[in-house]
Amino acid sequence: MAATPSSERALAEFVAIPSVSSDPSRTADLRRAADWVASRLAFAKPRVVETAGHPVVLGELRAAREAPTILVYGHYDVQPAGDEAGWETPPFVARVRDGRLYARGASDDKGPVVVALETARRFVEYGSLPVNVRFLIEGEEEIGSPSLPAFLAAHRDELAADLVVSADGAMWRASEPSIPVAAKGLLALDIVVTGPASDLHSGRHGGAVQNPNHALAAIVAGLHDRNGAVAVPRFYDDVVPVELGDVPFDEDAYRRETGAPALHGEPGYSTLERLWTRPTLEVNELRGGGAFTVIPREARAYVTCRLVPDQDPERVLAAIERHVAAPAGVEVRVEVRPGAVPAYALDVDHPAVRAAQDALRSVYPDREPLLVRIGGTLPAAAMFEQVLGLKTLLFSFSTADENLHAPNEFFRLARLHEGVAAWSELWRRLGATSLYG
Amino acid sequence: MAATPSSERALAEFVAIPSVSSDPSRTADLRRAADWVASRLAFAKPRVVETAGHPVVLGELRAAREAPTILVYGHYDVQPAGDEAGWETPPFVARVRDGRLYARGASDDKGPVVVALETARRFVEYGSLPVNVRFLIEGEEEIGSPSLPAFLAAHRDELAADLVVSADGAMWRASEPSIPVAAKGLLALDIVVTGPASDLHSGRHGGAVQNPNHALAAIVAGLHDRNGAVAVPRFYDDVVPVELGDVPFDEDAYRRETGAPALHGEPGYSTLERLWTRPTLEVNELRGGGAFTVIPREARAYVTCRLVPDQDPERVLAAIERHVAAPAGVEVRVEVRPGAVPAYALDVDHPAVRAAQDALRSVYPDREPLLVRIGGTLPAAAMFEQVLGLKTLLFSFSTADENLHAPNEFFRLARLHEGVAAWSELWRRLGATSLYG
Numbered sequence: 076m077a078a079t080p081s082s083e084r085a086l087a088e089f090v091a092i093p094s095v096s097s098d099p100s101r102t103a104d105l106r107r108a109a110d111w112v113a114s115r116l117a118f119a120k121p122r123v124v125e126t127a128g129h130p131v132v133l134g135e136l137r138a139a140r141e142a143p144t145i146l147v148y149g150h151y152d153v154q155p156a157g158d159e160a161g162w163e164t165p166p167f168v169a170r171v172r173d174g175r176l177y178a179r180g181a182s183d184d185k186g187p188v189v190v191a192l193e194t195a196r197r198f199v200e201y202g203s204l205p206v207n208v209r210f211l212i213e214g215e216e217e218i219g220s221p222s223l224p225a226f227l228a229a230h231r232d233e234l235a236a237d238l239v240v241s242a243d244g245a246m247w248r249a250s251e252p253s254i255p256v257a258a259k260g261l262l263a264l265d266i267v268v269t270g271p272a273s274d275l276h277s278g279r280h281g282g283a284v285q286n287p288n289h290a291l292a293a294i295v296a297g298l299h300d301r302n303g304a305v306a307v308p309r310f311y312d313d314v315v316p317v318e319l320g321d322v323p324f325d326e327d328a329y330r331r332e333t334g335a336p337a338l339h340g341e342p343g344y345s346t347l348e349r350l351w352t353r354p355t356l357e358v359n360e361l362r363g364g365g366a367f368t369v370i371p372r373e374a375r376a377y378v379t380c381r382l383v384p385d386q387d388p389e390r391v392l393a394a395i396e397r398h399v400a401a402p403a404g405v406e407v408r409v410e411v412r413p414g415a416v417p418a419y420a421l422d423v424d425h426p427a428v429r430a431a432q433d434a435l436r437s438v439y440p441d442r443e444p445l446l447v448r449i450g451g452t453l454p455a456a457a458m459f460e461q462v463l464g465l466k467t468l469l470f471s472f473s474t475a476d477e478n479l480h481a482p483n484e485f486f487r488l489a490r491l492h493e494g495v496a497a498w499s500e501l502w503r504r505l506g507a508t509s510l511y512g
Numbered sequence: 513m514a515a516t517p518s519s520e521r522a523l524a525e526f527v528a529i530p531s532v533s534s535d536p537s538r539t540a541d542l543r544r545a546a547d548w549v550a551s552r553l554a555f556a557k558p559r560v561v562e563t564a565g566h567p568v569v570l571g572e573l574r575a576a577r578e579a580p581t582i583l584v585y586g587h588y589d590v591q592p593a594g595d596e597a598g599w600e601t602p603p604f605v606a607r608v609r610d611g612r613l614y615a616r617g618a619s620d621d622k623g624p625v626v627v628a629l630e631t632a633r634r635f636v637e638y639g640s641l642p643v644n645v646r647f648l649i650e651g652e653e654e655i656g657s658p659s660l661p662a663f664l665a666a667h668r669d670e671l672a673a674d675l676v677v678s679a680d681g682a683m684w685r686a687s688e689p690s691i692p693v694a695a696k697g698l699l700a701l702d703i704v705v706t707g708p709a710s711d712l713h714s715g716r717h718g719g720a721v722q723n724p725n726h727a728l729a730a731i732v733a734g735l736h737d738r739n740g741a742v743a744v745p746r747f748y749d750d751v752v753p754v755e756l757g758d759v760p761f762d763e764d765a766y767r768r769e770t771g772a773p774a775l776h777g778e779p780g781y782s783t784l785e786r787l788w789t790r791p792t793l794e795v796n797e798l799r800g801g802g803a804f805t806v807i808p809r810e811a812r813a814y815v816t817c818r819l820v821p822d823q824d825p826e827r828v829l830a831a832i833e834r835h836v837a838a839p840a841g842v843e844v845r846v847e848v849r850p851g852a853v854p855a856y857a858l859d860v861d862h863p864a865v866r867a868a869q870d871a872l873r874s875v876y877p878d879r880e881p882l883l884v885r886i887g888g889t890l891p892a893a894a895m896f897e898q899v900l901g902l903k904t905l906l907f908s909f910s911t912a913d914e915n916l917h918a919p920n921e922f923f924r925l926a927r928l929h930e931g932v933a934a935w936s937e938l939w940r941r942l943g944a945t946s947l948y949g
Contacts, residue, residue, distance in 0.1 A: 281818055359803075361725045403740075
């Protein structure tokens with residue numbers, strides 16, 4: 076029995092379940108997806124465990140001999156299909172074109188989860204398991220994993236392990252095997268400017284009161300200097316310099332990919348350093364007033380900061396609060412959003428990183444694996460560290476270009492084979508490695 | 513037969529017709545309102561004339577002897593009711609409380625139109641008409657009078673007159689009889705900043721491209737100095753200084769009315785000067801991005817300038833276009849909206865102003881009428897000047913505090929009597945005045 080058809084069929088079944096965690100009408104589909112994962116883990120004492128939100132699937136396999144224990148993490152929930160008109164084929168039907176399987180969730184995270192399940196199945200059927208394996212496949216990753224911290228705390232003993240191996244967290248590029256060794260943290264907040272008690276007609280009252288839109292613009296303009304550096308004093312205080320080493324990066328190709336007229340960012344750093352090693356402050360939304368000729372009573376900016384290792388979200392928030400001052404004639408407040416996450420980092424000399432490099436070299440012998448960083452945030456990795464004290468190795472076989480969170484999401488089918496081969500080799504290497512020290 | 517019950521009943525009938533010009537489902541109600549006006553003008557050869565939009569009601573009365581001709585302007589259309597939950601009584605049912613008739617359109621502009629119709633009826637029934645009177649009551653004022661310029665041009669001969677007397681344009685305050693001698697013009701435009709070709713994930717791409725929200729904030733922040741003056745070079749170039757004279761104004765009461773923490777505006781001018789004599793630039797909307805953690809591909813500001821006499825909308829637009837420069841990494845364009853209107857002004861020594869002052873003194877003998885200015889825009893007055901070469905006297909008996917465009921709009925019933933008395937006296941004075949200059 077060949078692995079390929081089986082795992083491809085499995086992925087086709089899995090993506091056909093529209094397990095959209097943000098859609099309350101899909102609760103039964105989330106449960107179906109959890110049950111489907113459990114059915115594929117029939118050899119691993121699967122349990123579908125309720126949480127305050129969508130269930131978590133647990134499983135457990137014992138190694139043939141004394142061995143480290145890994146906790147395999149992934150998620151069975153997916154993003155909404157979004158604009159269905161943007162899809163070339165229906166989002167919840169697997170369609171294969173040019174070696175790619177198209178469907179919502181194919182890349183994030185159902186394809187990589189199938190890789191992990193298939194790896195386990197092959198060891199159980201054909202070989203001798205080199206590590207103890209626990210599985211934790213959750214259903215709320217796309218909504219920020221709200222139930223996960225409490226779940227981890229409540230199941231601490233069952234989840235005891237030496238390392239988390241995550242099937243989530245896409246590889247940087249399809250052509251370059253890579254291992255992420257850091258992901259940025261997240262601090263989200265709103266800057267809210269209030270002025271008059273209600274919207275005022277801007278003809279009758281214009282020029283006599285401060286317009287919250289003008290005040291907000293002045294505040295937002297003061298968050299960066301004209302060159303693109305964050306202008307909030309002490310924002311960069313705790314940032315530790317990082318040497319990226321030799322990572323090939325074509326700035327012009329990247330500019331074309333973004334479609335921006337020019338690249339732009341903090342002076343003194345390359346684009347790759349800005350993306351990977353420097354904290355950012357981005358205004359995701361400006362909103363004040365509307366189509367009417369009024370001075371609005373309120374204007375708001377939604378701001379997210381991506382933090383790097385050693386930055387404390389609380390200290391960054393305090394720096395922003397100190398910096399954001401009300402212009403004359405309005406009041407300003409900073410409202411932090413829940414769920415701030417510090418940056419995540421794995422030491423490049425951690426034995427799990429070396430094992431992962433070796434595993435990738437065995438599958439891609441002609442390409443030296445890159446150590447890369449992720450500009451986005453992986454809340455689960457921070458939760459595993461905070462609640463269980465476990466480091467997480469990100470070992471996903473999806474790729475960042477596979478239209479995650481967009482129409483026409485796809486997964487490269489060759490990655491099913493490559494992924495199972497690499498995961499198998501990783502488990503063998505980890506079984507021969509001390510993860511304790 | 514007393515005028516009061518008749519005109520009050522008439523207003524109650526008129527406001528019961530939900531003639532919301534912006535609502536396509538109300539077309540028949542607009543027609544009903546036009547027919548209602550025509551029926552009240554039965555003595556004046558009424559005609560309901562089709563336009564590209566809602567019809568115009570025309571009428572004509574000849575004076576007993578050689579006399580000037582006035583063109584009475586008003587509108588039978590109204591704003592939408594808006595939030596019906598905000599209304600204490602149904603918006604399209606006249607309800608009288610404390611000497612006020614509550615209903616959508618009671619103040620803007622059905623009460624003042626009833627005053628004009630009732631004035632004509634009384635002259636026809638009881639007296640000798642001192643002026644020739646033409647009526648033009650339109651149905652598109654609340655949507656910017658889009659059909660009016662073409663209508664005026666097509667009916668130039670039928671509309672020949674010496675002066676427009678407008679029943680639209682509210683008095684400043686209930687306690688102080690006043691005559692507006694100026695209204696501000698309007699220039700509306702959008703500032704559009706474009707950056708990347710599509711929304712970019714702000715984790716994956718933050719810090720490497722210019723965020724259109726940041727660029728827009730910098731541009732908007734550059735439109736005013738920190739003290740509140742417009743910072744666009746040449747913006748104030750053509751502004752002619754105006755002496756307001758002695759107009760009582762309580763700044764603290766005004767601040768409380770707006771609910772703003774403090775008043776704020778162009779240094780060197782009083783609040784009343786800022787409201788009445790200084791041009792303004794207000795950002796009515798800021799909009800970029802949304803609830804997702806993206807760098808949006810576009811951010812926009814909707815801007816309206818209120819212009820004062822001698823400012824040319826084209827020149828002000830050019831000054832703004834020169835001033836709005838693209839920060840690094842994005843592109844910026846200024847899109848003007850159609851319908852720019854220059855300011856309107858009537859010389860304080862115009863014979864119509866003197867006649868209006870005398871008419872107000874006859875009705876309010878203990879209060880000297882104020883000459884006031886309007887911060888808002890009266891496109892119709894500009895159209896009468898541009899197309900027919902006619903000046904407009906604003907002689908409305910509604911008041912700016914009557915919840916125009918808001919829930920619980922009302923009209924002070926005493927103003928029906930006072931208005932008919934003042935309009936009658938105005939017509940007598942105009943009949944004895946040379947309006948030819």
